[in-house]
Amino acid sequence: MIGKSEKTSKRVRVAPFVTILFFVIMGIFGIMTGEVRRVLEQAVQVCLSCIGIG
Amino acid sequence: MEIVRKWIQAIMALLVNGSWSFPFTRTIYQGPLKVVCSPGLNCYSCPAATTYCPIGSLQQMMAGIRIALENGQNFFGFYVVGTMGVLGGAFGRLICGWACPFGLIQELLHKIPSKKFSIPQKLNYLKYGFLLFFVILLPLTVVDDFGYGELWFCKYVCPAGTLEAGLPMLMLQPGLSRTIGIVFFNKMTILVGFILWSILASRPFCRTTCPLGAFYAFFKKLKLVKLRLIEENCTKCEECHAVCPMGVKFNESPEDAECISCLKCMDKACKFNAISLEIAGLPVGRNAGVRRRPGTKQSNAVM
Numbered sequence: 001m002i003g004k005s006e007k008t009s010k011r012v013r014v015a016p017f018v019t020i021l022f023f024v025i026m027g028i029f030g031i032m033t034g035e036v037r038r039v040l041e042q043a044v045q046v047c048l049s050c051i052g053i054g
Numbered sequence: 055m056e057i058v059r060k061w062i063q064a065i066m067a068l069l070v071n072g073s074w075s076f077p078f079t080r081t082i083y084q085g086p087l088k089v090v091c092s093p094g095l096n097c098y099s100c101p102a103a104t105t106y107c108p109i110g111s112l113q114q115m116m117a118g119i120r121i122a123l124e125n126g127q128n129f130f131g132f133y134v135v136g137t138m139g140v141l142g143g144a145f146g147r148l149i150c151g152w153a154c155p156f157g158l159i160q161e162l163l164h165k166i167p168s169k170k171f172s173i174p175q176k177l178n179y180l181k182y183g184f185l186l187f188f189v190i191l192l193p194l195t196v197v198d199d200f201g202y203g204e205l206w207f208c209k210y211v212c213p214a215g216t217l218e219a220g221l222p223m224l225m226l227q228p229g230l231s232r233t234i235g236i237v238f239f240n241k242m243t244i245l246v247g248f249i250l251w252s253i254l255a256s257r258p259f260c261r262t263t264c265p266l267g268a269f270y271a272f273f274k275k276l277k278l279v280k281l282r283l284i285e286e287n288c289t290k291c292e293e294c295h296a297v298c299p300m301g302v303k304f305n306e307s308p309e310d311a312e313c314i315s316c317l318k319c320m321d322k323a324c325k326f327n328a329i330s331l332e333i334a335g336l337p338v339g340r341n342a343g344v345r346r347r348p349g350t351k352q353s354n355a356v357m
Contacts, residue, residue, distance in 0.1 A: 052234075
């Protein structure tokens, strides 16, 4: 039972969805410019100097 | 809930470090999954890493902008920042508490019995400096003769990279030990320093140095999943202060940038249903935003 209590008001916050949509669009723009291939090229190489070796 | 969180941390650590063929290949995973962003800080030069590190990739993008533009490629890091932003917008620093392998390592180190110390709040701001200077400005502006910058945070600071990539690569390829120098010893010192600090204080790297945590902290008000304080239920007993691994005084600053949503305050400390989890403003979970009427003393309303 819900005694001397009440449920909080259920108001959906829109800001998180707008934020996520903004970054989704940014990510899609990055995909369209071919950045994914660039990220993959860099991530599959061992960059020794990047980890303090060499 | 704490056990569930530990399991999720372990599963996430295994997922982003899921390639276990390195003892045979003696190098890193080079498959297509490396276009997927690791939500937490996880060096992509780690032999087992299956995803890319957002901080490493962002520095690569900044360091290579001039050359990319000269070659007619408009690579500004939109894909990397877009992915980080989606994760930040959805979860914010909840990722630090639930999905970061280096966060898990620090938590385990902190379980080693010793005298424990707090971390001065002012040191929390250092990580924003690391994000601005070591991840963005220095790789972008300090360039060599060819116009290519360095990965300042990875090369000179990141203890996660030393632990997850530097040391394993030295073990896999012992010949590399001939090439190590002062930069590596500097990074080893930083790693040892953070290991010792993690034993003595809770999550020192996350709180003072992590640029990814700093980036996610910008979403403290905007993130989809967050903790909510139900002020009517709060008795200001300050139990939530004692359990927080990030030193957050939740009842005083419920939207604190340091909150990693580990739920310890809600689950372990608060006995008055004053803290609940919400998704996009809608209360979820056990407390589900139940609040007592003003003027009543009864707090545990749902029975």
